[in-house]
Amino acid sequence: MYRLYDFLPSGNGYKIRLLLNALDLSYDLIEVDILKGESRTEEFLKLNANGRIPLLQLENGECLAESNAILIYLAENTPLLPEDRLDKARVLQWLFFEQYNHEPNIAVVRFWMTHGGPTEEQKAQLSAKMAGGYAALDVMEKRLTDQNWLVSDTFTVADIALYAYTHVAHEGGFDLEDYPAIRNWMERIVKRDRHVLITDH
Amino acid sequence: MYRLYDFLPSGNGYKIRLLLNALDLSYDLIEVDILKGESRTEEFLKLNANGRIPLLQLENGECLAESNAILIYLAENTPLLPEDRLDKARVLQWLFFEQYNHEPNIAVVRFWMTHGGPTEEQKAQLSAKMAGGYAALDVMEKRLTDQNWLVSDTFTVADIALYAYTHVAHEGGFDLEDYPAIRNWMERIVKRDRHVLITDH
Numbered sequence: 001m002y003r004l005y006d007f008l009p010s011g012n013g014y015k016i017r018l019l020l021n022a023l024d025l026s027y028d029l030i031e032v033d034i035l036k037g038e039s040r041t042e043e044f045l046k047l048n049a050n051g052r053i054p055l056l057q058l059e060n061g062e063c064l065a066e067s068n069a070i071l072i073y074l075a076e077n078t079p080l081l082p083e084d085r086l087d088k089a090r091v092l093q094w095l096f097f098e099q100y101n102h103e104p105n106i107a108v109v110r111f112w113m114t115h116g117g118p119t120e121e122q123k124a125q126l127s128a129k130m131a132g133g134y135a136a137l138d139v140m141e142k143r144l145t146d147q148n149w150l151v152s153d154t155f156t157v158a159d160i161a162l163y164a165y166t167h168v169a170h171e172g173g174f175d176l177e178d179y180p181a182i183r184n185w186m187e188r189i190v191k192r193d194r195h196v197l198i199t200d201h
Numbered sequence: 202m203y204r205l206y207d208f209l210p211s212g213n214g215y216k217i218r219l220l221l222n223a224l225d226l227s228y229d230l231i232e233v234d235i236l237k238g239e240s241r242t243e244e245f246l247k248l249n250a251n252g253r254i255p256l257l258q259l260e261n262g263e264c265l266a267e268s269n270a271i272l273i274y275l276a277e278n279t280p281l282l283p284e285d286r287l288d289k290a291r292v293l294q295w296l297f298f299e300q301y302n303h304e305p306n307i308a309v310v311r312f313w314m315t316h317g318g319p320t321e322e323q324k325a326q327l328s329a330k331m332a333g334g335y336a337a338l339d340v341m342e343k344r345l346t347d348q349n350w351l352v353s354d355t356f357t358v359a360d361i362a363l364y365a366y367t368h369v370a371h372e373g374g375f376d377l378e379d380y381p382a383i384r385n386w387m388e389r390i391v392k393r394d395r396h397v398l399i400t401d402h
Contacts, residue, residue, distance in 0.1 A: 065294050097251060
């Protein structure tokens with residue numbers, strides 16, 4: 001059985017939990033409290049030298065890090081990852097967009113706001129982070145105005161990856177009022193079979 | 202023929218040029234001066250709504266963005282991308298690590314330092330960025346102490362992706378003196394056939 005090292009408030013971890021549930025794959029959840037430094041212990045660093053969750057341990061003991069790499073690994077040969085070479089690359093395009101343009105703005109501001117911030121140092125970066133987050137949402141809105149799902153006409157792991165922090169963006173102060181296509185897309189995702197809520201498991 | 206929209210000083214673009222050359226694929230280079238806003242024109246935004254280079258245009262006119270997604274697309278079915286499911290996911294693990302932990306620190310500081318910075322605002326973030334960059338280099342050093350290439354015993358696009366900004370890290374003030382495994386790895390890369398220098402093409 002898979003073993004998932006995870007911190008429940010993490011949207012990056014949430015992606016994996018959503019996908020495991022969507023694929024009906026069972027797993028052991030090992031909670032790692034990153035706020036208490038549990039992802040930087042000598043023991044954990046042996047599993048992931050980068051000291052981060054989520055981390056997926058396979059049955060043979062091998063470990064795989066980086067949430068979006070784990071998504072691709074698990075989705076391979078399922079309907080959630082297209083077989084077509086260009087469509088598959090488009091899934092990756094969205095996953096890299098998520099880690100570079102979306103998460104460092106939207107997830108980071110949310111983390112600040114839900115963990116006693118913003119501090120003075122964070123305040124100095126706040127307007128740039130908010131602008132970056134809205135710019136990422138603009139790109140998504142544009143795409144989702146034209147089609148139901150990010151990559152093509154079917155739901156893929158790209159939708160799971162972008163949903164994770166978009167659906168909690170309001171916790172960082174992002175207002176989705178002007179993003180109707182994103183709001184409709186999130187409603188479509190919630191209505192899917194085997195959609196699991198962040199507090200589940 | 203492929204068409205590559207690129208800005209020559211970009212390490213993200215350099216990755217693609219290295220790979221195209223390694224695979225002996227010819228392409229038209231369309232230079233886009235991001236400093237003059239050429240990646241944010243109405244015309245360019247039609248090709249990439251996210252307004253960034255590098256951008257690969259296929260023969261049929263379709264465009265693919267995100268440097269690391271382009272690497273995977275081009276490397277598919279070549280020796281530079283393993284076929285094994287876990288090894289392929291490990292390539293992705295390094296590519297996501299590159300975009301989240303390496304590039305936002307090492308490439309961003311390099312950009313500041315080579316473009317008239319650091320400004321007062323950049324100075325406030327500098328120590329965190331330097332620490333983040335060295336932490337990324339630590340993870341690479343650890344891996345490359347045990348083996349010749351990042352993913353396994355063969356050279357992959359993960360090595361190309363991480364090489365791009367590591368080999369110019371010194372331009373941002375990063376000192377690789379204490380990273381002998383990384384320095385040896387870079388020497389191995391430079392000695393490979395069809396390795397192209399950043400100023401080439």
